[in-house]
Amino acid sequence: MEENQSTQNQQHHLPPDKLQMNKPAPYGTSSSKRAFCTFLTIFLLLIGVTLLVLWLVYRPHKPHFTVVGVAVYGLNTTSPPLLSATLQFNVRIKNPNRRVSVYYDRFSAFVSYKNQAITPQVMLPPLFLEKHSQVSLSPVLGGTAxxxxxxxxxxxxxDEAYGVVGLKLVFLGRLRWKAGAIKTAHYGFNGKCDVLIGLKKGYVGQVPLLGNPPCNIDI
Known part of the structure; x- marks a missing residue:
């Protein structure tokens, strides 16, 4: 009994702030924190699911480039090794996306042979491709040794003596995607189109395509 009375007397003599620290936290405070954490978790999950669905619906697919025709108006070498080439390519560019348009803001092309450029790089006009549309280009490249x-x-x-020449048409540029009112940032891209043409030395004009697989587009 004396010990209990002593303990009670000590508690009576404690400062008010220490008495309050010994009290358990109100139940309402813990419950509010738990409810807020649950709400925040569900909210973040909903945002994540929404972004995933939007990405799956609107994610852009790479454009398709295909060379469908080539004309040679000059392909001559001189000594010291200089090459003067004038070539025209008929290229079909397709936007395969049904919900996304494409802007080609910077666009250039050149021709290479054995991984060396044989024409200067030529700037092409900007392009805008609507959803699921295509356009044909016929750039003339070269003209300068x-x-x-x-x-x-x-x-x-x-190769000309054999009658088969392998060329590579190279595209460089920057593009943007457009989905509704939203436009993305610029993305650099390059396309490499390997073509095999039937060509004898001195021939001028449209040449047969012996092989023209789809162009390889890197973005």
Whole structure:
């Protein structure tokens, strides 16, 4: 009994702030925190699911580039190795997206042979492709002599004598996607179109395409 009375007397003599620290936290405070955490978790999950659905619906697919025709108006080498080429390519560009349009804001092209440029890089006009649409381009590239290696000069003469020449049409540029009123930032892209043409030395005009797989587009 004396010990209990002593303990009670000590508690009576404690400062008011320490008495309140010994009291358990109100039940309402813990419940409010738990409810807020639950609400925040559900809200973040809903945002994540919504963004995932939007991405699956509107995610853009790469454009399709296909070379469907080539004309050669000049392909001559001189010594020291200089190559003067004038070529025209008929290219079909398709936007496969049904919900997304494409802006080609910067767009250029050149031709290479054995991984060396044989025409200067030419700027092409900007393009805008509506959803699920396509357009045809017929750029004329070259017209100015460019220095080339002996390997390129000799290889071209051998290929023309054989009647089959492999060329690569290269596209460089920057594009943006447009979904509704939203436009994305610019993305750099490059396209490489390998074409195999039937060409004999001195021939001028439309040449047969012996192989033209779809162009490889990297974004």
């Amino acid at each position: 460019v220095p080339v290696s002996v390997e390129v000069s000799n290889g071209l003469m051998v």
